[in-house]
Amino acid sequence: MIYPKIPLAQTVIQLCKAKGVKHIVISPGSRNAPLTIGFSNDDYFKCYSIVDERCAAFFALGIAQQLQEPTAVVCTSGSALLNYYPAVAEAFYSDIPLIVLSADRPKHLIGIGDGQTINQKNVFENHVLCSSNLKLDLKEDNIDLIEEELPVFENLENKVKTLPELKKTVQEYNEEEIDKAINMALLKNGPVHINVPFDEPLYTMVNESSVKPKSIDLENQPLEIDDYILGDCIKDWNAASKKIVLVGVNQPNQIEQHWLDNLAADDSVIVFTETTSNLHHDTFFPSIDKLIAPLKSEDFGKLQPDILLTFGGLIVSKKVKAFLRAYRPQQHWHIDLKKANDTFFCLNNFVKTTPNYFFSKFLPQIKSIKSDYNSYWSHIKASRRVKHNNYLNSIDFSDLKAFDVILNSIPGDTILQLGNSSTVRYAQLFDLNKTLEVFCNRGTSGIDGCTATAIGSAVANKKQTTLITGDLSFIYDSNALWNNYIPDNFRIIVINNQGGGIFRILPGHKNTENFDTYFETNHHLTAEHLCNMYGLKYESVSDEAALKTSLNSFYSEGNQPKLLEVFTPKNLNDEVLLNYFKYIG
Template sequence: MIYPKIPLAQTVVQLCKAKGVKHIVISPGSRNAPLTIGFSNDDYFKCYSIVDERCAAFFALGIAQQLQEPAVVVCTSGSALLNYYPAVAEAFYSDIPLIVLSADRPKHLIGIGDGQTINQKNVFENHVLYSSNLKLDLKEKDTHGVEEELPIFKNMENKVETLLGLKKTIQQYNEEEIDKAINMTLLENGPVHINVPFDEPLYDMVEELYVKPKSTNPENKPLQIDDYILGDCIKNWNAASKKMVLVGVNQPNQIEQRWLDTLAADESVIVFTETTSNLHHDTFFPSIDKLIAPLTGDHFKKLQPDILLTFGGLIVSKKVKAFLRAYKPQQHWHIDEKKANDTFFSLNNFVKTTPNYFFSKFLPQTRLVTSNYKSYWSHLKALRLVKHNDYLNSIDFSDLKAFDTILRAIPNDTCLQLGNSSTVRYAQLFDLNKTLRVFCNRGTSGIDGCTATAIGCAVVNNKQTTLITGDLSFIYDSNALWNNYIPNNFRIIVINNQGGGIFRILPGHKNTENFDTYFETNHQLTAEHLCNMYGFNYESVSSETALKASLKSFYSDGDHPKLLEIFTPKNLNDEVLLNYFKFIG
């Protein structure tokens, strides 16, 4: 087998392999050549070449999101690394394991005006679990394992390391740092950054390993809950007649069905689920905004919970956040292994464990409480659904009508990726097919990597993957299509309302030149030429009839991935949506 000659590169590659890290997303470059040689010449790894670093990082994030295991991104030195930052931040706030390997110049070439060089040390420190800055190998070896003479600058560095008594521990230091960083992402599900300095020559190869790095197993802490905390939770829960469970972003199949059934059986409990929660029960309350948007003060007081129990990631619904901030629960508990966001400014109990483990210890000791809390809101939920359907049957073709048609047509067991901004918010208004697995980059809620994430998801997913996205999100991330790995069953649906439609819904002065240019970003672009360039089958529609006809064949097998662009009337969409909330009330 062929290996990079540089021992540090060998060390990085071998430790990734020892820890079962398989998916390596490489952006072509020169300084990262030793790592590229090591990963691409070992059949153990599945390597991908993605030129655009921002897209590469979101592509890797999509892989890690689906597999729930670390994916690696590898880049050259300089500004290439900074292009990873949006995906690193998303991974940090969404608890997705991502390993960033950045090649770097040696210390003596940093800060002297050398090309393609920036200060890479700790560049992501506010948004990673761990930053590791490795040390340059002090001496290289030739193909016979004989140490070579070092350039003058490396000799100076060598003398300093020797004087400090570090010379013999460079390899050990690097091994321990790499080992620690990878273990961190394995244990805590988040991004880590390993900065790897290389000196020239970069492309030399050998046929044997110089190093045998030591790998340690990550130490999993046993799940547990303090008896006092558990007892207090049980006591308060059994005494409350109005309990609300609110679930944010959640991986599919994370909660055992028996615990969901237990919650559903209690008439003092209502469970609000978001589209991204991937939790379903006939008695739960999806489409939160549909229920609470028309409420007034008296209804809000009736809905105000004694206890709010939350788990999962960030909440999409602005309306439920506004409600719970204004009508605070007496107690707010959050269940999570890592962090508790005080989203509603009322958090008083953070139970640091998994939701499933908490329910296994907690729910068997609770009792059903007599209450009309659930029955009252279930009745209102049924009324809202009738009004929802009546409204959809009465409106002209628009974003809302298009989403109703699209979401009804998605095949069972599809992996559904939602773009941010308007897309995920429109999806929140509908009760989705329970067989769908729904994902959205809600950690930072940015539009910058939705397409690349969906493609990474599709590459490692055996199921059909469909991305629904807006026109600005799609155009912004269009470099994601510069990708040789897109499966033919991948589908993209672009809702093109000729700008940032969500800004027409928000308060502000509309239909002015300033608004059109700087807020809505009015445009006349389409996806057609991009599809021609990147090998997608393209179709466009601009009416309900045409959309329904197109969707009949959209998911059928083909020789290329497909994109369906739906044009909706931008000057009507906001009026339709705002009137929707008035109508259902």
């Protein structure tokens, strides 16, 4: 087997292998050549070459999102590393294991005006679980660096005098730092950064490894809940007649169905699920905005819960956040292994465990409470659903109408990736096919990597993946198409309303030159030429009949990925949506 000659590169690669880090997304560069040589010459690893570092990181994030295991990204030194930051932040807030391996120049070349050099140490410290800054391999021709490296080893006390002794100490330090970082990504599900300095020559290869790093085993903590916390939860829950369970971003199949059935059978409980929660039950309340938007103040008082129980990631619905901040529950509990966001400013109980484990200990001890809470709001939900359908049958072609047609067309048992901004908010208004697995980058809610993430997801999951995205999101992330890995069954639907349509829905003065230029970003671009350049089959429609006709064959098998661009009338979309909320009330 071919190895890079540099021992530090060998160490990083062997520990990644020992920890089961299989997928490696590499952006071409010179300083990272030792890592590229090692990863690409070992058949254990599945390597991908993606030039644009921002897209590469989101591509890797999409793989990790589907596999729920760490995926590594490898880049050269300098600003290349900074282009990873949007995906690193998304991984941090979405609890996705991403391992950043950045090549760096030796310490003595930093801060002296050398090219392609920045301060890479701890550059992501606010958005990673761990920053490991490795030490340069020491050798005879860099003996002058020994004094520079010595201060980092507080336990040496100047006892190490010889070069072999110091080399061994540096090797042990690096192994420990790499192990610590990868274990953190595995245990805590989040991004870590390993900064790896390399001195030249960078491209020398050998046939045998010179190091045998030791891998530190993971130490999984057992799931548990303190008896007094569980007891208080049971007591308070059994005394409350109005409870809301609100679920944010949630991986598919994370909660056992019988616990969901148990919640659904409780008359005193309403379960609000978002599109990204991947939870379904006939008695649950999806499409939260559809229920809440038309409510008056007296209605909010009736809906106000005694206890709010939340789990999952960030909440999309601004309306439910506004409601629960204004009409706060007496108690807010959040169930999660890592963090509890005080989203509604009334959090008083953070139960640090998994939701599934909590329910297994909690729900068997819950008593049935007589309450008309669920039945009252279920009646309103049914009324809203009827009005929703009536309104959709009465409107002209628009964003809302297009989403109705598209979301009803997506084949069952497939992956649905949603772009941010208006796309995910429109999807929230519809009851989706229960067999779909739905994903969206809601950690930071940015438009910057939606396409790249969806492509990474499609590579990792053999099910057909459909991305629905807006025109600005798609154009912004168009470099995501610049790779050789897009599966033939990948589908993109671009809703092109000629700008940032969501800004027409928000408060503010519309239809001015200032608004068109600086908020909506009015444009006349299409995806057609990008599809021609990158080898996607392109089709466009601009009315309901054409959309339905196109969708009949859109998901069928083919020998290339497909993109459908749906043009909607930008000056009508906001009026249709705002009137929708008035109509369903």
